[in-house]
Amino acid sequence: MTLADAAVDGPTLTNWAGNLTYSARAVHRPRSVEELADLVARAPRLRALGSRHCFNAIADSDELVVLDALPASVEVDTAARQVRVVGPLRYGEVAAALHAQGWALATMASLPHITVAGSTATATHGSGDGVQNLSAAVAGLELVDGTGERRTLTRADADLAGAVVHLGAIGVVTALTLDVEPTYDVAQEVATGLPWDLVLADYDAVTATADSVSLFTDWSGDAVGQLWRKRRVRADGTEDPRRAPAGAVPSTVALHPVPGGDPQSPTEQLGVAGPWHERLPHFRMEFTPSAGEEIQSEYLLPRAHAAEAMQRLRDLSPRITPLLHVSEVRTVAADDLWLSTAYRQDSVALHFTWQRRQEEVEGVLPAVEEALVPLGARPHWGKVFTAEVAGSPAALAAAYPRFDDARALFARYDPQGRFHNAWLERHGLV
Numbered sequence: 106m107t108l109a110d111a112a113v114d115g116p117t118l119t120n121w122a123g124n125l126t127y128s129a130r131a132v133h134r135p136r137s138v139e140e141l142a143d144l145v146a147r148a149p150r151l152r153a154l155g156s157r158h159c160f161n162a163i164a165d166s167d168e169l170v171v172l173d174a175l176p177a178s179v180e181v182d183t184a185a186r187q188v189r190v191v192g193p194l195r196y197g198e199v200a201a202a203l204h205a206q207g208w209a210l211a212t213m214a215s216l217p218h219i220t221v222a223g224s225t226a227t228a229t230h231g232s233g234d235g236v237q238n239l240s241a242a243v244a245g246l247e248l249v250d251g252t253g254e255r256r257t258l259t260r261a262d263a264d265l266a267g268a269v270v271h272l273g274a275i276g277v278v279t280a281l282t283l284d285v286e287p288t289y290d291v292a293q294e295v296a297t298g299l300p301w302d303l304v305l306a307d308y309d310a311v312t313a314t315a316d317s318v319s320l321f322t323d324w325s326g327d328a329v330g331q332l333w334r335k336r337r338v339r340a341d342g343t344e345d346p347r348r349a350p351a352g353a354v355p356s357t358v359a360l361h362p363v364p365g366g367d368p369q370s371p372t373e374q375l376g377v378a379g380p381w382h383e384r385l386p387h388f389r390m391e392f393t394p395s396a397g398e399e400i401q402s403e404y405l406l407p408r409a410h411a412a413e414a415m416q417r418l419r420d421l422s423p424r425i426t427p428l429l430h431v432s433e434v435r436t437v438a439a440d441d442l443w444l445s446t447a448y449r450q451d452s453v454a455l456h457f458t459w460q461r462r463q464e465e466v467e468g469v470l471p472a473v474e475e476a477l478v479p480l481g482a483r484p485h486w487g488k489v490f491t492a493e494v495a496g497s498p499a500a501l502a503a504a505y506p507r508f509d510d511a512r513a514l515f516a517r518y519d520p521q522g523r524f525h526n527a528w529l530e531r532h533g534l535v
């Protein structure tokens with residue numbers, strides 16, 4: 106469902122997963138940046154909304170603004186190797202336009218349906234030992250701040266590193282500039298039967314078998330459910346010598362990562378090479394991604410603790426597995442963005458696609474977080490976590506060395522607190 110399909114007036118607008126109804130009493134659709142600036146300057150409390158793919162109340166406010174009436178464009182600067190993305194575009198739309206002009210992004214999330222502005226605001230990521238999250242590609246931001254002023258930030262501004270992962274707290278972003286590179290092909294293979302013993306003994310060896318590796322598991326049993334490997338096709342035509350790890354059996358049919366899911370909806374597998382944007386996301390733009398009826402949680406922690414963290418989750422399997430659709434384990438390379446979940450640490454990302462049983466999921470999350478927080482876990486900003494353990498102001502301040510600087514930055518861009526909401530307050534972010 107697109108935003109245009111959704112009931113946007115009154116208290117019936119829900120997030121994509123349907124586990125949250127926004128409390129907003131009005132949704133605005135400005136037709137120009139000037140109209141947007143007027144709106145911001147007069148609304149006591151409002152926030153921007155992207156494609157509604159967050160699972161918590163991060164985007165909620167008394168009033169919401171969606172940018173789908175603003176003119177949109179994708180403008181490549183070939184000399185700078187950058188693209189300016191204007192308006193509320195989704196990654197799938199930007200990727201197709203880039204590829205058509207011979208350009209590419211370094212990474213994509215598991216789905217192409219999410220907006221560039223909303224995804225980079227929460228440090229959305231894909232997978233890969235040498236691959237940073239989507240926010241790390243942001244070279245510039247254009248926004249309307251909390252006073253209604255228009256601001257442009259580039260890498261020459263000291264604020265940019267604090268402003269990219271902004272959680273919607275510094276303004277309404279109207280355009281972003283992203284780094285791009287020449288287009289490339291990727292081949293994707295899925296295997297089953299990878300023994301847990303091998304993963305726990307040498308996780309680094311498993312993730313080194315491709316440019317982007319994901320493990321799909323329900324944490325039970327002796328073998329990981331599925332191993333997804335995405336490899337860039339070499340431009341010089343030589344063969345990639347990396348093979349699936351011992352014990353992993355390449356699948357000869359397409360597989361959906363969620364048990365019972367439609368095998369048509371994932372991107373092409375079986376090692377067939379194709380354009381980067383049709384392989385890096387797990388799901389195709391024209392299908393519903395993932396399970397649909399679901400809730401997600403995710404925690405990123407230093408990858409040195411990956412094996413210990415995975416073992417702790419296997420120990421919790423009797424409590425976790427009955428509530429899961431599936432879990433995914435990925436890697437993300439370090440960056441320098443203050444509130445990035447991979448800030449200054451190469452990370453492992455431990456993700457949960459839960460069944461939509463909110464109360465029971467919230468019941469098990471404290472145990473998950475008590476296992477992972479001592480290992481340095483940072484919760485994904487767009488997913489469900491507790492305000493008592495991983496999301497307590499003290500835990501977040503301990504996990505993010507620039508936490509106080511980010512709070513100060515938010516206050517400078519939004520002195521009247523127009524973009525404040527209960528979610529930001531609960532986590533000590535404003």
Ligand SMILES: Cc1cc2nc3c(=O)[nH]c(=O)nc-3n(C[C@H](O)[C@H](O)[C@H](O)COP(=O)(O)OP(=O)(O)OC[C@H]3O[C@@H](n4cnc5c(N)ncnc54)[C@H](O)[C@@H]3O)c2cc1C
Pocket residue numbers: 121122152153154155156157158159160163164172214215216219220221222223224225226227228229230231272273274276277278279394395401485487488
């Ligand atoms: C099926 C599914 C799969 C997912 N897979 C992944 C994955 O692979 N990796 C991953 O890291 N995450 C994943 N996510 C989470 C998702 O990518 C993030 O939650 C992302 O932030 C959603 O973007 P959105 O456009 O829907 O933002 P929204 O949920 O609409 O908003 C997110 C935040 O951004 C702010 N915002 C949105 N637009 C603007 C704007 N123009 N200006 C200022 N602030 C703005 C909002 O106020 C809010 O704070 C997945 C989610 C789903 C539902």
